[in-house]
Amino acid sequence: MIETKKTTAPEASVGADVVQPSQKFNTNIIANEPAQINLQTTENEKKFALNTVSMSELYDTVYPPRKPIVDGLLYGGTYLFVGAPKVGKSFFMGQLAYHVAMGLPLWEYKVHQGTVLYLALEDDYARLQHRLSRMFGVEEAASLYFATQAKTLSEGLDQQLEHFIREHPDVRLIIIDTLQKVREVGGDRYSYASDYEIVTKLKAFSDKYGICLLVVHHTRKMEAEDSFDMISGTNGLLGAADGAFILQKKKRTDNTAILDVVGRDQPDQELTLEFNRERCLWMFQKAETELWKQPPDPLLEAVSRLLSQDAPEWNGSPTELLAKLPDVGVQANVLTRKLNVSADRLYNDYGIRYESKRTHEGRSVSLKLETQGVTICDGRDGIFECGPDIENTVTIDTTVTEEVKP
Incomplete structure (x- = not known):
């Protein structure tokens, strides 16, 4: 008889003479642990390190000039323009937009010409046509553009504005009328953090492209000793902005209004304006303090x-x-x-x-x-100072007789 024996593979003992792969791997980790710790520490330090500039580097650097839109009044950055409903903010925005697009002096202030985008988000095109024709007749400003619809900041407003800037690289001023139309819907909309965040986003955009964003907003109903405390919302709005304008009337039926101006890099001002109901324009009356100029x-x-x-x-x-x-x-x-x-x-x-x-x-x-462009003057605001190119000046005269309310 043939005897059949069952054989099995010998089991490897787990003794000290057998080197386990896991043990070898762990040994390597332990051996390199100081280097790993040093590497992680260096990466963490880089992650949380401050980007600092020495005073020497600060003085040795040439930073891009902060270009004015209206000398002594409006500069590159993000500004708030605040007033009660129906006080005449839209007429002021139309007047400012037209003057910048045409390069016309605004009262006693020199204006630097450039393309303007006016987001009139509470209007329609028919109302804009009617309002502007009352203000300026049919004299057009070819570099003034309008839109009555836009996305909110969370939906892609910045991308829409970037597209416009790519098509119009000489843009100087973008007016957003009003803030409420472009801010995010829902959430804690009226907290300090939310107000600060939305203006910070707008400021980052204006700083990136070197333009001015002028954001129209409303005042609250409650009176305040400081006019800037009447801005609807929290102090986060003004805290994040480069400056603000407050347009106020003592009585709604008054033609006279006070325009208070504050800014980070400009003197505070208080201007008295009068609304001309025939021309539908804000006219300069006086300034509380004379604008200081460097010697x-x-x-x-x-x-x-x-x-x-x-x-x-x-x-x-x-x-x-x-x-x-x-x-x-x-x-x-x-x-x-x-x-x-x-x-x-x-x-x-x-x-x-x-x-x-x-x-x-x-x-x-x-x-x-830098070469100077052609300056055009119309004398509507009683200002005929046209800058260096007097020989290239064009004078426009329009008269509007229909009376309107701001």
Whole structure:
């Protein structure tokens, strides 16, 4: 007989002589643990590190100039324009939009021309046509655009505005009338955090593209000693904005109104305005305080004399520039720093764009005189000062006799 035996695979003992893969893996981890901890610590430090700038770096950097829309009144950034219902905010918005699109002085204030988008979200096109024809006759502003519908901020308003800016790169002013039409629906809408967040989003957009966002809003019914405490909502709205305008009447039937103006980088103002019912325009009456202007800067005056319409550009080193300015009496590095911190004023007051950058040969300075456009004056507001291009001035005269209420 043949004997059959069953055999089985020998079982491996779990003794000390057998190296288990898991044990080997764990040994490697333990061996590299200090390096792993150091790596994680470095990554965490980078994640939570502050982006800081030294004072030296601050002075050695040329930042883009903060371009005014209306000198002494409205600049790039996000502003609130607040008033009671039916006080005349829409007429003011139409007047401002037209003046910026045409480059017309607004009362005693110089206006810088550019494309304007007016989101008249509480109107329709027929009402806009009727209102504007009363204000300006049939003289059109080709660079003034309107929309009566737009998405909210949460639905993609920023993308709509970005698309408009791509099509119109010279846009200076976007008016949103009103805030309530573009803010998110639902949630804790009237908390400080919510108010601050929505204006912060708008400000981030205006800063990114270097434009002005003017947001129309309403006052609350309760009276307040400080007019800016009458803004409907919380202090988060004004706290996040670059500035605000409050338009108020003592009585709703009055033609006279007070326009209070505050801003981060401009003096506080109180203007008295009168609504002209025949022309449907706000007319300037007086200012409570005279607008302060900086005295002339000898350095900027000297730099401005280097350029002219015949020689609108200059490029060279700081040392070469200093040689062109013998009466300045500063060192080359001090000269560039003074120009760095004055780039905003050099552009806005003298129309000179200043750049400073490092090259392989050293620091290079560039000065360029920006060309001036044609200025158009109409005299509607009693202002006939038209800027440098007097010979290219066009005068428009329109008369509207129909009486309306703001």
